[in-house]
Amino acid sequence: MTQIRGWLAVVRKELTVYFGTPIFYITGFFFLLLAGYFFYTNVIYYNIISFQAAQQAGNPQVAAQLNPQQMIYRPLFAVLGIILLFLVPFITMRLMAEEKRSGTAELLFTYPLTDWAVIAGKFGAALLVYLILLAFTFSYSVILGLITRLDWGSLGAGYLGLVLLGAACLSLGLFASSLTENQIVAGVVAFALLLLFWIIGWVQELGAGALGSVFQDLSLLHHFENFTQGVIDTRDLVYCLSFIYFFLFLTKRQLESRRWRA
């Protein structure tokens, strides 16, 4: 019970810092600007294509492709995934590195909090910040839903994918931040690792055989793609949750080692 209170204390403290400093507002502004731009252009494009299809009429293949999920959301989710690679390091780079650099770690780690309470608190706050940003993008769909028919099920699957992908990226970012006391280094390491996990599956396309499929299974992009198509596969769920746990666990080990190395 006291650890839950401790965890909540860390979440609240981190949120106060996020909302009290420009990090949230600046990253949020650009994230929503880009998301809004891509959503808008996708809607316009969908509009033009469906207008042309209506004029030509009768091409069943074109008509099958013409639904908002395929024309608006799939490309939108794909692009949001890429924006995440840039966004996440900005959200996470401060989390542990700044505590170490400024010396506040000395107070934080002498409070009666378990390492898990600290890690889960920081991760929870970062995730909440990300969810708030994502919730703003959901408002686009609510408005679109007023004027056209949307498949809320597959839209939900896509958002679930974005939530899990975001959480996975944040856990990796948190780990990167625990490695150093320099925020910039933490950000660069997080970005490089995320990019690696994003593109690692491309090896398979070069014909790398069995090893290639292992790399593909490790790829964030590969598992995210199913969600963008509105498909929820247990393998993808297990992958994302394991990814999150693995990097939070690494963060914990990193914190523990600090006590001994120092």
Next chain:
Amino acid sequence: MDDSMETMIEVQDLTKYYGPHLAVSRLEFQVAAGEIVGFLGPNGAGKTTTLKILAGFLAPSAGTARINGYDCVTDSLPVRRSLGYVPENVAIYPDLTVTQFLRFAARAKGVEAKAEKGETGRVLAACGLDDVRGKLVAALSKGYRQRLGLAQALLNQPPLLILDEPTIGLDPSQIVEIRQLIKDLEGAHTVMLSSHILPEVSQLCHRVIIINRGQIVASDTPENLSRQLGRGSRVVMTVTGPADQVEPALQAVAGVSRVLSQGGGKYLVEADNGHELRPQLAQVVVTRGWQLLELKAQEFTLEDVFLNLVTEEES
């Protein structure tokens, strides 16, 4: 230390290496509940390292440290629950206000939700922070920041307070304030404070542990240390009389080990351990028909003791 008293800190064989560098070597000491103990030593002696180990921030390379009966490594959580720690040059989140930070610290330290407001109010008042409660930590002066450091340590009334150089970098009036705050803690808390400022330690502490190069070189009350390690006592006297006669006459008194003339009829007389010289010295002066203008015992200061110990070690 009185054996009948409960032991708050128990350190055995404590050793810490930073890579190949030995910072603390086989340290051994105990602190009883309710004591105010000063941890004294030159810079780099291993004070901060020892305190960090006690606070659960670092793990020792060898040996054990127990607080309130709990091991600092294996029972880290109960240890951290029993102490309030103020690191040297305490760093506090600059983006939080004083109240926000104390609320966070209270929750982290397990203060009950309904007691949170009262508890933060109590430490704000105790440390004189009421005027700045809404200010950002970044905007606080160093003195206020140090007080805030002390305030967070007092939250949840921990039985033990560990203060690492609590007055470092403060101006003289702030130093007086912080010392008074520490003095007020007497009785309610066991306090272990490190310092290299000797008068501070002799004013505040019941007992002093002197450490040099990672090892304890002395441990006793400030008075005992001054007496025992100051090698006897000193008397300052001012006598009007012929200088060439006064000095040998004083030197002839039994127990006097050394007489130093300081000019203007002023003499510094040093005695062997335990000798009270003042009656004999006064008698000598009076029987010779000289005038005695001043006669007072002078304690060896902790500074003398400290320099003695540290320089002895080095030689």
